[in-house]
Amino acid sequence: MKAAMLRSVFRRSTPSSSAAKTFLSSRGFSSESAPERKVAVLGAAGGIGQPLSLLMKLNPLVSKLALYDIAGTPGVAADVSHINTRSEVKGYAGDEQLRQALEGSDIVIIPAGVPRKPGMTRDDLFKINAGIVKSLCEAIAKYCPNALVNMISNPVNSTVPIAAEVFKIRGVYDERRLFGVTTLDVVRAKTFYAGKANANVAGVNVPVVGGHAGVTILPLFSQASPKANLSDEDIKALTKRTQDGGTEVVEAKAGKGSATLSMAYAGAIFADACLKGLNGVPDVVECSFVQSTVTELPFFASKVRLGKNGVEEVLGLGPLSDYEQQGLEALKPELKSSIEKGIAFVHSS
Numbered sequence: 001m002k003a004a005m006l007r008s009v010f011r012r013s014t015p016s017s018s019a020a021k022t023f024l025s026s027r028g029f030s031s032e033s034a035p036e037r038k039v040a041v042l043g044a045a046g047g048i049g050q051p052l053s054l055l056m057k058l059n060p061l062v063s064k065l066a067l068y069d070i071a072g073t074p075g076v077a078a079d080v081s082h083i084n085t086r087s088e089v090k091g092y093a094g095d096e097q098l099r100q101a102l103e104g105s106d107i108v109i110i111p112a113g114v115p116r117k118p119g120m121t122r123d124d125l126f127k128i129n130a131g132i133v134k135s136l137c138e139a140i141a142k143y144c145p146n147a148l149v150n151m152i153s154n155p156v157n158s159t160v161p162i163a164a165e166v167f168k169i170r171g172v173y174d175e176r177r178l179f180g181v182t183t184l185d186v187v188r189a190k191t192f193y194a195g196k197a198n199a200n201v202a203g204v205n206v207p208v209v210g211g212h213a214g215v216t217i218l219p220l221f222s223q224a225s226p227k228a229n230l231s232d233e234d235i236k237a238l239t240k241r242t243q244d245g246g247t248e249v250v251e252a253k254a255g256k257g258s259a260t261l262s263m264a265y266a267g268a269i270f271a272d273a274c275l276k277g278l279n280g281v282p283d284v285v286e287c288s289f290v291q292s293t294v295t296e297l298p299f300f301a302s303k304v305r306l307g308k309n310g311v312e313e314v315l316g317l318g319p320l321s322d323y324e325q326q327g328l329e330a331l332k333p334e335l336k337s338s339i340e341k342g343i344a345f346v347h348s349s
């Protein structure tokens with residue numbers, strides 16, 4: 001049961017004891033000699049933070065798991081720490097413990113901040129979350145400047161530029177180490193495509209590029225595999241459903257927040273890919289919102305090859321259909337202004 005669940009969570013890594021050993025040994029590690037890796041989750045007591053902490057506890061590539069929040073983390077940490085997997089878990093609460101939570105981290109995952117309620121856009125979260133992200137990134141710059149940062153807090157189109165700007169001001173910016181987590185868009189695109197194409201979802205791939213809000217989310221169904229003969233109407237409907245996936249959950253939760261469980265799954269997939277890259281596993285490719293020259297915009301989500309230093313290569317868009325090309329041009333003004341808003345915030349606050 002444990003093995004089956006984990007196999008589906010970590011696709012290529014299988015953390016139950018025997019499967020984990022197979023995974024690790026196929027990469028030249030015994031479970032004892034897999035590199036030590038510390039992962040910190042900031043916002044660990046929240047709707048995403050709790051299930052994400054659970055999933056990171058199940059990942060055999062993690063040796064230390066630091067769970068930080070402004071409150072509530074002692075309980076979450078005590079709970080998760082009883083699970084009999086590799087990592088040692090510690091909970092940290094409040095400003096005074098942030099330093100200990102961060103020191104020595106290889107990866108910092110940030111799901112800290114407020115979620116949407118029905119009727120709000122992700123940009124409506126900027127007022128509160130921009131300040132939270134800024135102060136957390138200042139601490140990262142001080143205490144673990146070499147960590148890979150996986151930014152989940154919304155609006156991702158602005159919080160990633162905020163983080164970059166904070167790191168630049170502190171003299172520690174390395175564009176290879178900063179990621180906006182857009183994996184949930186890919187997860188959704190795969191699920192919705194598999195349903196429409198009647199394909200086995202486990203074998204489906206769909207790149208999603210652009211950003212992480214409304215029309216800035218651009219799934220490239222023309223590059224989906226396996227190929228399916230879907231009509232233009234179907235592609236339009238799939239595109240819209242992927243773009244509105246977050247809103248679909250916000251409305252269904254009716255005031256009780258936004259996607260948490262599917263986001264925890266997506267965040268765990270992305271952090272696992274980062275860990276594999278750090279450990280030298282070849283050909284680890286995921287979509288992410290990163291510093292980019294793929295378009296004229298300074299940040300853009302596309303496929304990224306992950307390696308020992310984070311981003312090894314930002315991959316191009318590949319051939320686009322006319323519909324996708326139009327979507328690409330249409331998303332640029334909004335994405336540009338969200339990026340600029342993030343940058344301006346750091347310089348004005």
Ligand SMILES: NC(=O)C1=CN([C@@H]2O[C@H](COP(=O)(O)OP(=O)(O)OC[C@H]3O[C@@H](n4cnc5c(N)ncnc54)[C@H](O)[C@@H]3O)[C@@H](O)[C@H]2O)C=CC1
Binds near residue numbers: 069071115153260263
């Ligand atoms: N990138 C993506 O695809 C997605 C992003 N999100 C975003 O993730 C964020 C978190 O969502 P939820 O977990 O549902 O919210 P939540 O409100 O359930 O949890 C947020 C947690 O952050 C903590 N927090 C607030 N300020 C903090 C600080 N300064 N330091 C550390 N922790 C702090 C809170 O105490 C709370 O436990 C939201 O901004 C949401 O929009 C949500 C889903 C998908």
Ligand SMILES: O=C([O-])CC(=O)C(=O)O
Binds near residue numbers: 116154246249250
């Ligand atoms: O929609 C939201 O507010 C949360 C989010 O980013 C998502 O579910 O994609």
